[in-house]
Amino acid sequence: TIDAIIYDGVMKRGDLIVLGGFDGAIITKVRALLLPKPLDEMRAPTDRFNNVEEVYAAAGVKISAPNLEKAIAGSPILVAQSEEEAKILAAKIAEEIGSLRISSQDTLGLVVKADTLGTLEALVSMLKKRNIPIRIADVGPLSKREAIEAAVVSKDNRYLGAVLLFNVGVNSDAEEILRGSGVKLFQGNIIYRLVEDYIEWVNEEKRKERERELEKLVRAGKIRIIPGYVFRRSDPAIVGVEILGGVIRPGYPLMREDGRSLGTIMQIQDAGKTINIARTGMSVAISIRGNILVGRHVNEGDIIYTDIPENHVNELVDRFAQDLSNDELLVLKEIVEIKRKSNKLFATSSYIKLLQIIGKGAK
Template identity: 40%
Template sequence: MGPISRRDVIRAAAIKDPLLSAILAFNVEILPDAISEIQKTSVPVFCSDIIYSILESYDQWQEEQKMRIEQERLEAVIRPGAVRLLPDCIFRQSKPAIVGVQVIGGVVRTQVNLMREDGANVGEIKGIQAHNENVGSATVGQEVAISIDGPTVGRQIHEGDILYVNIPEKHARIVELELKLKLAEDEREVLENFLEIKRKKDAFWGR
């Protein structure tokens, strides 16, 4: 087939399937311009004068890629979480509302929506502060301040309210079917309460 060229590397890098974007080189030279392009693109090259060695290395790489892709998919899933608004911890009523909360189950993160116990969406968490420092998430037991874009304290939300992370239906299906056994007890309890609320209006929600 001839030596591996820069053009070969560019073609491999353009392949959209991450499990196929690689070069298998059996007993051929890799040209200098190809080496330079490989360093830029990080396209994996499996090169040997033993064909079985190439195939074995490629198969192992594919398995590692599959595991990485699956891990990234699951890490992107919005997980169960619930907070209770603490008394006397209203720092701003609206635009955004800033309130003190206790995480009573699961995890809450920025850029997720919250809903009330009646199923009404109240708004998106824009920020979380713990000990006067911005953080990306808070877990069960923590008391933090959160800013919520959307509601007005005293109208849509009140002290003592329990708010749930409003998990999108597609994510909820993944959590229930693929992650439920891996959840901590507090996360499972929050998930069950959340699904019960959603399925009061639609028995097939998230199924």
């Protein structure tokens, strides 16, 4: 049986009807039409319906007929006057439903499932407006095959290897695939919220990914040794510094204003606590291991810069300039200019781009 709403015309017992199915259009004959009894006549769960000969619009009805096991929720139901007309209607319904259901193994895209054709159409439309590709879009719970498709996409693009489910669940065998593959699953019963949750996840994950990539680079930092705060002169040197611009992290190499290498930051402490980053305006203690002797190679009050490799400068300018603060960009410019005094070809193209970026920011 299926539950349906007759919103136009009439349906009779024995009518030839056509509706959409997962394996194509279904042509079948109505065996019984069951209307819900009025509330005051409902005596037992087994006796809740009246068996009627015909139903007029508009009414909700339970239809009993053969071969309805694979009927698609939300499909139109049409009454045909003959077998010939039924075949014509079946072709129209198949075309209509086929335009809503998507199965494209050549596309790296989402797997989208909904409870009815109507909600599927709305969900797919919203995703397409946002230019989000779709690999599979269909009605019903997530199947094992669809979970595998999502896992395949996830290996190439984890942002598109995701599943969006509107008002439907996940088959047990599909759950195992999702757990083992790391495919991100989104479920909800509000279409726009479901799409927004997915977009927010993508944006947040991409932000984290950029942060991880940025952490691999030596960033621009400018510090000053605070007079009276030299705790150890060498091996390692431990000094108090103020961050004049940019950032510093443990592992960053340092250089003097003339470009001479001083060593590498081992540790940063703020008020006795070890931290992994210090930013503009902070005053912290750092330990430096390398070719440094405070009083010979550097003195109290001296300015020190992070010593950025050329390939890191190129990455910072080409890929991450929009993630850097204005003060960090200015310090990066100073560092490149120091390096170019001994190597006029140092990061030439990046230096030109950097000057343009800073110039635009100043306007």
